[in-house]
Amino acid sequence: MIDVNRKGEVWIFAEQHNGQLEDTPIELISKGRHLADTLGVKLAAAVLGDGVKDLATKLIHYGADKAYIAEHPMLGTYQTNSYAKVMYDLIHKHKPQIVLYGATIAGRDLAPRIASATKAGLTADCTDLQIGDHTTVKDKKLHKNLLFQIRPAFGGNIIATIINHDRWPQMATVREGVMPMPEPDVKRKGKIIEEKVQLAQGDLPLEILQEHKRPKKVDLKASRIIVAGGAGVGSKDNFKLIWDLANCLGAAPAATRAAVDLGFIDHDHQVGQTGTTVRPSLYIAVGISGAIQHQAGMSQSQKIVAINNDPEAPIFGIAHYKIIGDLNDVVPTMIKTIKEKAIK
């Protein structure tokens, strides 16, 4: 176990593949910056890889105070064991109080392995992180300045705040797109620390035979307008309405988890806690009831239009325009109106 170190730094795991930083570590810097400032400690990025030194400067430009660089030929490609071992060693050595990971495939593969090895707590898919105090129920003991790990919980519209007060470090994964991207400041200076890496052949138990990457079918994060359909759309055939409305608006088609699970559309289009988090100018929610897990991924849209035949649908609670009606009538009317406006 790691000693409780209240002066410990705030860390982010700087996920990179082939020397390219993912978006999530940069997004984590903006939140990590705030947490570190609140605690009055340094914000550091841990960069693991082979030939990744120049990423340190980039991370500092985005707001990190320090970057720990762990380079080794065996870290060239991500593997659970090698990365977990190096992160474990770094955490042991520097005793950060908080470590944040992107809830990417690699982040969700790596963070629990480290949490298990350090016997620390880990909260998955946080939508917000704050610093706050907690009093334990049993002994009324006050624990100051803990990491509040905030995430939607299951069973309705519930948000849970999770803490760990007796195990260090406090760790959480955060979904991509949940935190805004900071602007880089090329004048920002920071400290780059090169770490010695010790790895043995046994730390690479996987042989990677083949890798095939495909571009995402849709870039929801970059879309100004999103038209999303839920289970209420009814069928894959009827989902054509979503595509048609999206097409005439130059928008990206999206969906709830329920619609994806029903096979209406590919997972790349999923918005919500287990999909993509978006903040477009306009979000049109069609046949979406608005579970908290979905709202977590779209509530920060500038304007929300909701179409649903159920006047009690929770989505109406966050909509700027609510249309109570049959989507099979409303959506074609919208398409017709937009096409007419475009002609004028």
Place this chain on the structure above:
Amino acid sequence: MNDDGTVKRSALPAIFNPEDLNALELALQIKDKFGGHITVITMGLPAASEILRDSLFRGADVAILLTDRRCAASDTLATSYILSCAVKKTDYDIVLCGRQAIDGDTAQVGPQLAEKLGVTQITYVEELTELEGKTITARRNIGNGWQQVKAALPVLLTVTGDANEPRVAAARKMMKYKNALAPIEVEQKIKAENPDADEADIKELVAHKCSKLEDKGLLIKQWDLDAIETDLNWCGQSGSPTKVHRIQSVVLAAKETKQIEPSEEAIADMIHELIEDKIIA
């Protein structure tokens, strides 16, 4: 919810977590193709026996119910520790888990269990491509594509919903195992049937019924934390570093909601307003 903010499991029906069904299906496919012996372990309340019977209907060889009040309030770390103690009691080459549960969605127990067992993990498995001697080749989802990896056994796989279409229960096995029970279920049943019997009588009746079931191969194995030799400090509440600070019901609200009639005119006005506000270009 319980007062401490943990989930009140007894208020929920025991369901087969969807991706655990994919994991079981992959195990069955391995057995069909390469042979082997499938043990299904679940940690939960006595009602979780339902899932074990379902596993037997589908083709599992052995079912083990891991049930103990001291498991209550376990987070993913404590859960993976308890499961690791149970798995260590078995003879295994491959541990299969669903990628994640549909309640918490954390996807943490698989990797944590792999770490506790000290075995290689292959997460997000979509397909098992080869199993030869002591090596396994699998295709895993890496978000923006896939990766084919090879590893020496033992391994732990977490299986996604895309891996397969779980088979349904076999009628013949259903007939055979519909009466399979775990000892705790036998006890509950006998208590209900004999409300006036004293404890000693109940105990005897339970022992008798269990041995009869065992002879027929219908006794679901039941383990508690003592049976799997856990260190209680790492189980339940004390083994769980994450605690609930607060639970809030959220009512997210728009600052101002305009109701639009589903008429052509009203919709045209709304579109017009969105264009005026430069929301639609």
